[in-house]
Amino acid sequence: MTQIEREEMEFDVVVVGGGPAGLSAAIRLKQLMPDAGVCLIEKGSEIGAHIVSGAVIEPRTLDELLPNWRDLDAPLRTQVTEERMLFLTETRSFAVPYLDRVMPQMANHGNYVVSLGEVCRWLGEQAEALGVEIYPGFSGAELFIENDHVSGVITGDMGIERNGEHGPNFTPGMILRAKQTILTEGARGSLTGHAMKRFGLRKGVEPQTYGLGIKEVWEIPAEKHRPGLVQHSFGWPLDDNTYGGAWLYHFGENLVSFGFVTGLDYANTYLSPFEEMQRTKLHPAFREHFEGGKRLIYGARALSEGGFQSIPRLTFPGGVLAGDSAGFLNVPKIKGTHTAMKSGMIAAEAVAEALEKDKKEAASMTARVQQSWLWSELRDVRNIRPAFAKWGMKLGALYSGIDSMILRGRAPWTLHHPHADNETLRPASVCTKIDYPKPDGKITFDRVSSVFLSSTNHEENQPVHLKLRNETVWQTVNHDVFDSPESRYCPAGVYEQEQTGENAWQLRINAQNCVHCKTCDIKDPTQNIDWCTPEGGGGPNYPVGM
Amino acid sequence: MKVLVPVKRVVDYNVKVRVAADGSGVETQGVKMSMNPFDEIAVEEAVRLREKGAAKEVVVVTVGAQAAQDVLRTAMAMGADRAILVRTDDTLEPRAVANVLKAIATREEAGLICMGKQAIDDDMNATGQILAAKLGWPQGTFASAVTVADGRIEVAREIDGGTEVVSLTLPAVVTADLRLNEPRYASLPNIMKARKKPLETVEIDSLGVDTASRLTVVSVAEPAERKEGVKVNSAAELVEKLKTEAKVI
Numbered sequence: 001m002t003q004i005e006r007e008e009m010e011f012d013v014v015v016v017g018g019g020p021a022g023l024s025a026a027i028r029l030k031q032l033m034p035d036a037g038v039c040l041i042e043k044g045s046e047i048g049a050h051i052v053s054g055a056v057i058e059p060r061t062l063d064e065l066l067p068n069w070r071d072l073d074a075p076l077r078t079q080v081t082e083e084r085m086l087f088l089t090e091t092r093s094f095a096v097p098y099l100d101r102v103m104p105q106m107a108n109h110g111n112y113v114v115s116l117g118e119v120c121r122w123l124g125e126q127a128e129a130l131g132v133e134i135y136p137g138f139s140g141a142e143l144f145i146e147n148d149h150v151s152g153v154i155t156g157d158m159g160i161e162r163n164g165e166h167g168p169n170f171t172p173g174m175i176l177r178a179k180q181t182i183l184t185e186g187a188r189g190s191l192t193g194h195a196m197k198r199f200g201l202r203k204g205v206e207p208q209t210y211g212l213g214i215k216e217v218w219e220i221p222a223e224k225h226r227p228g229l230v231q232h233s234f235g236w237p238l239d240d241n242t243y244g245g246a247w248l249y250h251f252g253e254n255l256v257s258f259g260f261v262t263g264l265d266y267a268n269t270y271l272s273p274f275e276e277m278q279r280t281k282l283h284p285a286f287r288e289h290f291e292g293g294k295r296l297i298y299g300a301r302a303l304s305e306g307g308f309q310s311i312p313r314l315t316f317p318g319g320v321l322a323g324d325s326a327g328f329l330n331v332p333k334i335k336g337t338h339t340a341m342k343s344g345m346i347a348a349e350a351v352a353e354a355l356e357k358d359k360k361e362a363a364s365m366t367a368r369v370q371q372s373w374l375w376s377e378l379r380d381v382r383n384i385r386p387a388f389a390k391w392g393m394k395l396g397a398l399y400s401g402i403d404s405m406i407l408r409g410r411a412p413w414t415l416h417h418p419h420a421d422n423e424t425l426r427p428a429s430v431c432t433k434i435d436y437p438k439p440d441g442k443i444t445f446d447r448v449s450s451v452f453l454s455s456t457n458h459e460e461n462q463p464v465h466l467k468l469r470n471e472t473v474w475q476t477v478n479h480d481v482f483d484s485p486e487s488r489y490c491p492a493g494v495y496e497q498e499q500t501g502e503n504a505w506q507l508r509i510n511a512q513n514c515v516h517c518k519t520c521d522i523k524d525p526t527q528n529i530d531w532c533t534p535e536g537g538g539g540p541n542y543p544v545g546m
Numbered sequence: 547m548k549v550l551v552p553v554k555r556v557v558d559y560n561v562k563v564r565v566a567a568d569g570s571g572v573e574t575q576g577v578k579m580s581m582n583p584f585d586e587i588a589v590e591e592a593v594r595l596r597e598k599g600a601a602k603e604v605v606v607v608t609v610g611a612q613a614a615q616d617v618l619r620t621a622m623a624m625g626a627d628r629a630i631l632v633r634t635d636d637t638l639e640p641r642a643v644a645n646v647l648k649a650i651a652t653r654e655e656a657g658l659i660c661m662g663k664q665a666i667d668d669d670m671n672a673t674g675q676i677l678a679a680k681l682g683w684p685q686g687t688f689a690s691a692v693t694v695a696d697g698r699i700e701v702a703r704e705i706d707g708g709t710e711v712v713s714l715t716l717p718a719v720v721t722a723d724l725r726l727n728e729p730r731y732a733s734l735p736n737i738m739k740a741r742k743k744p745l746e747t748v749e750i751d752s753l754g755v756d757t758a759s760r761l762t763v764v765s766v767a768e769p770a771e772r773k774e775g776v777k778v779n780s781a782a783e784l785v786e787k788l789k790t791e792a793k794v795i
Contacts (some may be wrong), residue, residue: 007733007734007735009734009735009738045558045560045578046578046666047581049578116557118576135737136732136736155734158731158733159650159731168728169728169729169730169731171731171733174733174734176734219567296564338695441710451563452562455558455560455561455562455578456560457560506720541558541561541576541578542560543576543577544575544576545576
């Protein structure tokens with residue numbers, strides 16, 4: 001293809017991604033350097049459109065970032081009032097006693113149940129009020145690199161047709177030139193991936209591991225609504241070797257947030273995170289909450305679970321990583337918002353220093369992170385997630401109790417993440433098929449009706465943004481060995497295996513269904529699926545409430 | 547010639563709408579809003595007319611709350627020159643909107659009004675027609691192609707089974723159908739520029755027009771859920787079911 005002529009705009013800092021980390025970074029920067037030109041781009045059609053989270057959030061970082069948030073009409077309205085952690089068997093549930101002592105990270109006193117999408121929209125307003133230029137509907141397609149130095153990003157081209165030709169409305173992406181680029185794309189960000197490869201940011205750190213969170217928002221009858229109720233569960237329906245569990249939060253006006261996280265290091269190729277989530281709703285400990293209610297929203301997103309051991313180098317010439325782009329989620333706490341925001345704030349502080357001293361790399365970010373509470377918080381819980389991977393759910397829970405209660409996070413050892421998530425799947429021949437119940441259309445649903453509630457859409461005529469790097473590998477590995485795991489792990493029904501003849505199969509990719517969760521990019525056994533950034537504005541349109 | 551393009555802020559076409567709990571309408575709280583897609587087509591056509599030299603200026607106007615500004619900015623990012631927000635917190639019906647637009651068109655001395663054939667929220671398909679009648683101007687509705695020449699506008703209208711071409715004297719009202727054009731993307735530099743283009747706010751009361759409502763919404767309800775289909779094993783069984791269950795033959 002011929003070189004495309006691109007317009008350029010110059011800023012001091014470009015932030016890629018309008019989640020809690022990116023918005024906190026942008027806000028902090030304008031607080032420190034009111035005159036700096038700060039631009040934030042977001043691939044969703046508006047701020048919040050691609051945000052999926054539980055979410056119970058700890059207001060700690062918000063207190064640091066915007067101490068007067070209570071006077072600014074912040075959408076933190078439902079305080080946690082009661083909470084429980086349940087261990088489930090198929091028909092029964094047992095509450096973990098003395099939760100605040102056994103799992104001290106789980107104590108949610110003083111925390112809020114929120115719609116994180118709504119919080120982000122509010123943070124966006126605060127950022128704009130400080131002069132941040134926010135452009136939703138524009139994706140970062142490439143890093144703009146000059147002399148081995150990131151000098152900004154190139155936004156995605158618009159109006160390319162399915163066959164790759166420029167359509168009549170072709171609008172080339174532009175170069176957003178910046179002295180520093182802050183990547184806050186969330187788990188498995190595309191530009192973050194490029195930066196990691198290009199600058200070797202993962203050298204010497206353990207592989208990142210992930211979980212897939214699938215979420216629904218329900219409206220339930222007022223007489224059943226208990227605002228501030230927080231319920232988590234582990235155990236059934238997952239087997240002892242699979243990490244994961246459910247959440248259920250009552251919040252807002254008769255709303256219930258329900259979701260399920262499955263550790264993507266699962267081994268059984270027949271496991272379907274979507275169906276595990278659906279059938280959990282049928283358990284007596286959950287079912288009553290949904291009866292008489294109505295499902296409003298559906299969505300999914302991968303999250304990073306590697307924690308402390310998997311944090312990459314955070315800086316490179318011309319830019320930094322923050323939030324889940326780097327992987328700051330606190331797994332045992334089941335929270336990543338306060339850590340994402342804190343890392344965004346620290347990124348801004350390091351970037352501000354680099355701008356002032358005219359440095360190419362905001363290298364002070366690493367030391368700033370290490371000196372902050374963020375570092376000790378993640379260090380103290382570092383062994384818990386790997387313990388579950390190593391010893392299974394029950395022994396892992398026992399270990400985590402000992403690690404938290406007796407060792408208080410100061411164990412003289414560190415457990416490792418021996419595998420990346422794409423390496424853990426076992427061949428279909430040695431896996432047991434799982435018999436999932438058929439959806440009842442009242443409490444449980446199929447993928448098609450679910451994806452509909454994500455309001456996802458992609459401009460029809462654009463090139464498919466999910467590609468197989470090698471089609472033969474799909475046949476010989478995905479189909480022949482693993483019996484097409486992507487048709488089960490994708491929560492949006494993007495992948496379907498189709499029989500085209502006797503012993504002939506092909507993969508059908510319904511890319512327009514994609515909800516941008518990134519699971520295929522993570523879990524595909526040979527990393528053969530290439531998740532390219534689609535045209536800006538595409539993807540889910542999660543409303544407030546998500 | 548000045549082209550006036552009325553636009554409306556509606557629930558985004560990607561959003562699955564749901565009926566508000568009290569049954570008074572659809573839920574708009576916290577839902578993504580954007581410009582009515584037919585209005586985007588109208589904006590695009592107006593901008594093309596200016597680019598071809600057939601028009602001098604493109605003015606967009608909307609009637610609504612402060613938040614409706616965002617669709618005006620979008621229209622200016624697509625190429626409109628300036629914008630007018632007629633501010634009101636009430637929801638107006640087509641007749642009232644037409645009264646407002648008539649006042650604005652007169653004030654602006656518009657030579658052409660180009661607007662969407664209908665808004666995707668209430669699907670009224672009435673404002674353009676009422677406006678033309680009130681102004682006493684000719685109208686070309688459901689336009690799939692327009693040509694301006696010698697003080698006239700030729701409008702190809704999509705009608706059942708074909709196309710009807712009408713030639714109207716200007717000033718006129720044209721309402722855009724889906725196939726008129728494919729609206730361009732608002733590019734990042736143009737969005738930036740649009741933030742600096744003039745946007746005038748006019749309080750609706752200052753226009754002194756009748757905006758009273760004559761219609762009452764009785765109730766809004768979701769359509770009945772579709773029953774799951776069944777597979778039949780033979781044509782005979784199908785005929786049987788059509789006779790006994792569906793009772794259509």
